[in-house]
Amino acid sequence: MRTLPAAIALAASAALLLGACSDPSPSTSNSADSTSTATTAAITPFDVTTIPVSEEVAALVPQAVKDRGVLRNGASTDYAPGEYLAEDGQTPVGYDVDIVKALAQAMGLKNGTTETAIFDTILPALGTKFDIGASSFTITAEREEAANLISYVQVGSAYAVAKGNPKGFNPADPCGTTIGVQNGTFQHEYAEKLSQECVDAGKEKIQVMPLDLQTDVSVKVIGGQYDATLADSTVIGFTISLAEGQLEQVGEVLEAAPQGIAVAKNDTELALAVQAAMQYLIDEGYLEKILEPYGSQDAALKTAELNPAAL
Numbered sequence: 001m002r003t004l005p006a007a008i009a010l011a012a013s014a015a016l017l018l019g020a021c022s023d024p025s026p027s028t029s030n031s032a033d034s035t036s037t038a039t040t041a042a043i044t045p046f047d048v049t050t051i052p053v054s055e056e057v058a059a060l061v062p063q064a065v066k067d068r069g070v071l072r073n074g075a076s077t078d079y080a081p082g083e084y085l086a087e088d089g090q091t092p093v094g095y096d097v098d099i100v101k102a103l104a105q106a107m108g109l110k111n112g113t114t115e116t117a118i119f120d121t122i123l124p125a126l127g128t129k130f131d132i133g134a135s136s137f138t139i140t141a142e143r144e145e146a147a148n149l150i151s152y153v154q155v156g157s158a159y160a161v162a163k164g165n166p167k168g169f170n171p172a173d174p175c176g177t178t179i180g181v182q183n184g185t186f187q188h189e190y191a192e193k194l195s196q197e198c199v200d201a202g203k204e205k206i207q208v209m210p211l212d213l214q215t216d217v218s219v220k221v222i223g224g225q226y227d228a229t230l231a232d233s234t235v236i237g238f239t240i241s242l243a244e245g246q247l248e249q250v251g252e253v254l255e256a257a258p259q260g261i262a263v264a265k266n267d268t269e270l271a272l273a274v275q276a277a278m279q280y281l282i283d284e285g286y287l288e289k290i291l292e293p294y295g296s297q298d299a300a301l302k303t304a305e306l307n308p309a310a311l
Contacts, residue, residue, distance in 0.1 A: 046289045048102040058108035060273035069110040073100040074130035076119035081238035081294035082136040096134040106277040127264030141310040148271035149260030153299040156256030158233040167227045171251030176204035177227040180217035183210045187230045237295030278304035
């Protein structure tokens with residue numbers, strides 16, 4: 001969940017996932033090379049140009065946006081599969097990037113563009129530099145004070161194991177197992193908390209193994225060094241889709257929370273237009289189709305709410 005400063009960076013090459021490593025020791029690297037651009041080679045995005053314009057939605061779009069013909073999005077492109085950089089290191093890709101294009105299509109605009117921005121600078125730039133912020137914003141009360149938020153996906157934490165669960169990992173009782181997590185994430189803290197609960201209950205602690213890249217964690221799960229990995233549910237879905245049958249999810253999604261598209265707080269007109277466009281994408285099945293290539297279709301919500309009850 002994007003409630004922590006650390007973003008999940010995925011080196012998501014299916015080929016990389018095929019080469020299992022051996023040493024199950026945690027990584028301590030802090031080098032600039034510890035993050036990697038996710039590959040797009042295994043992803044064929046849904047063709048959003050096939051989405052018909054909704055005249056009802058188009059009628060709600062503010063005149064200034066209509067005149068420009070472009071829906072401008074700001075995103076911190078370091079959070080696969082929502083938003084990340086293609087192999088050229090410059091082009092934003094990911095399901096949020098596709099969703100922005102789909103929103104623009106539904107609104108009858110020429111295009112929906114995404115520009116890379118530092119995460120903390122996106123909300124202050126709404127209404128000036130950017131029309132919207134589609135950047136995996138977990139909906140919180142604090143953020144709803146700063147912007148309008150339209151819900152569209154729900155993301156939590158999930159476990160993945162090697163295909164067939166050869167180690168017999170039980171998500172309901174992880175005590176005594178070895179679980180790989182990514183450094184600096186919510187799941188890193190959550191796994192440590194679960195381990196302490198095991199100890200307090202008189203059980204064996206969880207061997208929590210933090211690494212800098214989720215891909216490296218997945219390789220060790222596939223290779224049998226770790227019993228399971230715990231990550232964002234969308235990250236798990238994405239990793240599974242790229243692992244070509246070598247990983248599978250076990251158990252239900254934990255600690256789920258909705259994420260939202262952000263619009264300037266004083267721009268109710270655009271917020272209602274984005275809400276209507278998102279609901280159109282949901283009702284016509286396009287949102288799930290956009291999420292599916294990234295293994296995230298199960299994250300789609302059924303209702304696009306404007307400023308729903310927040311965390």
